[in-house]
Amino acid sequence: xxxxxxxxxxxxxxxxxxxxxxAIIIVIGAFTSMLSSTMLNTALPxxxxxxxxxxxxxxxxxxxxxLSLAAGVPLSAWLSRKLGPTKLWLISLVLFLGFSVLxxxxxxxxxxxxxxxxxxxxxxxxxxxxQTIISIAAGQKRxxxxxxxxxxxxxxxxxxxxxxSSAILSSLSWPWLFWIxxxxxxxxxxxxxxxxxxxxxxxxxxxxxIGFLLVLSGVPLLIYGVTSIGNTANAGSNNTSIIIGTxxxxxxxxxxxRLDKPILQLRLFGNGVFTVAAVxxxxxxxxxxxxxxxxxxxxxxxxxxxLLAASLLILPQVIGTAVGFPIAGRLTDRYGxxxxxxxxxxxxxxxxxxxxxxxxxxxxxxxxxxxxxxxxGTALATVPAMTAGLTTVAPDQIPDSAPILNMLQRIGASxxxxxxxxxxxxxxTSGLDQVHTLVAxxxxxxxxLGSILxxxxxxxxxxxxxxxxxx
Numbered sequence: 001x002x003x004x005x006x007x008x009x010x011x012x013x014x015x016x017x018x019x020x021x022x023a024i025i026i027v028i029g030a031f032t033s034m035l036s037s038t039m040l041n042t043a044l045p046x047x048x049x050x051x052x053x054x055x056x057x058x059x060x061x062x063x064x065x066x067l068s069l070a071a072g073v074p075l076s077a078w079l080s081r082k083l084g085p086t087k088l089w090l091i092s093l094v095l096f097l098g099f100s101v102l103x104x105x106x107x108x109x110x111x112x113x114x115x116x117x118x119x120x121x122x123x124x125x126x127x128x129x130x131q132t133i134i135s136i137a138a139g140q141k142r143x144x145x146x147x148x149x150x151x152x153x154x155x156x157x158x159x160x161x162x163x164x165s166s167a168i169l170s171s172l173s174w175p176w177l178f179w180i181x182x183x184x185x186x187x188x189x190x191x192x193x194x195x196x197x198x199x200x201x202x203x204x205x206x207x208x209x210i211g212f213l214l215v216l217s218g219v220p221l222l223i224y225g226v227t228s229i230g231n232t233a234n235a236g237s238n239n240t241s242i243i244i245g246t247x248x249x250x251x252x253x254x255x256x257x258r259l260d261k262p263i264l265q266l267r268l269f270g271n272g273v274f275t276v277a278a279v280x281x282x283x284x285x286x287x288x289x290x291x292x293x294x295x296x297x298x299x300x301x302x303x304x305x306x307l308l309a310a311s312l313l314i315l316p317q318v319i320g321t322a323v324g325f326p327i328a329g330r331l332t333d334r335y336g337x338x339x340x341x342x343x344x345x346x347x348x349x350x351x352x353x354x355x356x357x358x359x360x361x362x363x364x365x366x367x368x369x370x371x372x373x374x375x376x377g378t379a380l381a382t383v384p385a386m387t388a389g390l391t392t393v394a395p396d397q398i399p400d401s402a403p404i405l406n407m408l409q410r411i412g413a414s415x416x417x418x419x420x421x422x423x424x425x426x427x428x429t430s431g432l433d434q435v436h437t438l439v440a441x442x443x444x445x446x447x448x449l450g451s452i453l454x455x456x457x458x459x460x461x462x463x464x465x466x467x468x469x470x471x
Contacts, residue, residue: 031157034161038165041062043174050173065116071216082204128403151329151386156322160318215252218249264403268404271392301437313367316371317375321379325382332388336466341455347373389401
């Protein structure tokens with residue numbers, strides 16, 4: 001169980017060199033997978049021209065990857081038990097590498113879309129399998145520090161994807177966005193084959209095909225419907241997608257609770273700390289990814305900067321996150337998760353308040369500092385939640401807890417980005433000047449502040465549960 005403030009007097013358990021090496025191997029795999037989630041965002045126009053298709057069809061190379069990335073997560077729990085998390089991680093990485101090659105060599109748009117979906121499915125298996133390996137290898141007393149390294153890849157990579165792809169596309173063609181995966185994937189595979197721990201296979205039970213089909217179709221439908229909120233041209237189909245996806249997920253939950261060995265063990269929500277950690281992951285995903293979508297709008301819509309210049313000004317946020325993750329991991333191992341999430345929420349609140357006072361011509365150094373503070377706050381509020389959810393369960397339950405937390409974070413991220421997009425664009429028209437665009441931007445900033453307040457309350461509940469468990 002997670003300790004309370006009394007942990008502060010305890011000496012941190014040392015982390016052996018081999019464990020850091022294993023964490024770095026997992027990071028490379030996770031970084032490659034998450035980087036690809038946003039790499040194509042700036043390449044869609046050139047893909048449409050190159051493959052002689054419309055921009056709406058080309059968009060599915062990005063949407064299909066994101067949906068299949070989420071769909072692969074729940075399947076990883078059963079496969080980790082059946083194959084062992086290390087074997088699953090290695091297989092997933094090979095598949096990801098192979099589909100990256102096929103994407104780069106695609107000569108038609110439909111081949112590219114199919115290969116992207118399969119690439120995303122393998123990437124969806126890769127991240128939770130890696131987190132399971134690290135959780136078991138590190139143990140409870142080291143998990144915060146080690147998991148913080150993995151978290152950098154999961155959170156920072158999507159932010160870097162747009163910046164890196166803009167730089168690549170300035171001199172190379174879009175297939176290079178896939179070729180960049182090859183050396184990273186190969187290095188991670190051979191290193192993992194030699195140094196990752198061989199974790200014993202546990203009893204997986206009979207594969208639940210009905211439950212699998214329910215979650216495989218329900219999660220993508222729900223996410224697709226949510227991310228399409230605000231698209232008035234397809235409002236009817238979007239609502240239908242949300243309703244059907246929700247019904248399928250409810251069916252999956254009911255079926256999983258009735259089975260002794262479902263593909264995803266949802267009885268973990270009977271654990272109070274795990275439940276609160278899962279809520280924090282969901283809210284944190286919505287706030288963090290919603291802000292990642294909103295902040296560039298200030299730079300492009302209000303200040304009229306180019307996409308590349310805006311991407312460079314977002315880098316302080318990435319640096320703040322990268323700096324905050326190791327600090328968060330160390331403090332989580334020493335003090336527990338709840339207090340640190342509370343601290344992260346306070347820092348996030350400060351950065352949003354500062355953001356509410358910026359103007360059209362605010363000095364870019366000051367803007368960069370605000371972005372840095374935001375990145376630092378999100379790091380302090382993200383790592384502890386994942387660590388809390390993983391350390392409060394038994395070791396044989398980690399293959400289920402990691403996918404659940406990942407899935408909730410991604411659903412939250414979809415909801416956050418959809419709401420931010422809807423609210424930001426609702427009152428915008430092409431004729432608005434910079435000042436009125438800034439007002440629309442600040443209105444959404446206040447929404448984020450309200451969301452952080454809910455996250456703060458959740459962190460207080462987690463503190464109380466941690467204290468209860470410690471007693």
